Amino acid sequence: MAILKSTIQEQVAQAIASIEPNDRPVATIQTVTGPSPWLTNGLIGLIAQLFIKYYFVTLTHRVVVIHRTSRISNRPQEVLYVIPLDQARASLSDVRRNTLWSSLRFQLPNEPKPTRMNIHRVWRAEMDTFVNGLLGGGPGVPGQYPQQGAPGQYQAAPPVPGQYPQAPAAAPYPPQQPAAQYPQAPGQYPQAPGANPYQG
Template sequence: MAIVKSTIQQQVADAIAAIEPNDRPVATIQTITGPSPWLTNGVLGLIGQLMVKYYFVTLTHRVVVIHRTSRISNRPQEVLYVIPLDQARASISDVRRNTLWSSLRFQLPNEPKPTRMNIHRMWRAEMDTFVGALLGGAPGVPGQYPPAQAPAPGQYQQPQAPVPGQYPAAPPAAPYPPQQPGGQYPPAQAPGQYPAQGGNPYQS
């Protein structure tokens, strides 16, 4: 099982490169859905673990990619969602930066309400990078972030210098294909496209 953060980040970067070589991660966070882990891990025990899902959520230079996470190997599995940046900016809300377990809410495609995603302090620096880069600015108040909104033309820019927890800039590439309803790409894949929801990028 991968438990070293740098190893996990590399596995996610490799998984993205395997299905979209022209994109690069900016920040990856590991999340656990559901109520506070204090409740699901402690009070509810095994039953609580059945209520949650594990995801890798990655901001790239072009989209937000959400992988399912293997509970056994802690490796990225299939791509569940590929979300354009503008849609992702409008989908994030209620960011809470805490000592041990931080959280944010993210509106996933086809879900009736935003999903709470809990982030362990091991990933808090990456969460700061993720939220700050996605929303286009650093927190104005400790633990608080500006509300999600579409930036003015030219407002969002790729980082100009390496920052801890970030990856190098992606090479120039053509835009992603048009997004389909539900955050999915067409089932018929062409070179450079992500698989449809539920597809496994590790199968030939």
């Protein structure tokens, strides 16, 4: 079972490279869906385990990739979603940075409402890179965050303690194909008809 964060990150990077060799991870976070983990203890926790899901969510230079996580080995399994960056920006909301369990909400394709994803403090630095890289409007290279006051970009630090700024409703990013046009085929990055999210 992969326990070390560096081992997990390497496994996710290998899984992405096997599907799309020309892309590289910028930040990977391990998430647990559902209510706050503080509420899933005891008998309620046993019942809650039936409904929560474990994901690796990875920001690359071109897309956001979401892998299912094995509960037994803690390794990345099949690719569930590959989401173009502009769509991922619009899908991210309600980011909360807390002492032990942080959280964000992400609108997954074909889901009726945003999914709450809980992130343990072990992954908080990666969560910061993920959020700043995604909302910054460019490839979220660690250490290269948008500068405060730059036109059309977000501040490097959250203006309100514990929360990040939200993407505007009409962000100035090039249009992409809607998620519904991307088949969710395990083992490869989905292709839109006549388009490749890794080209152009």
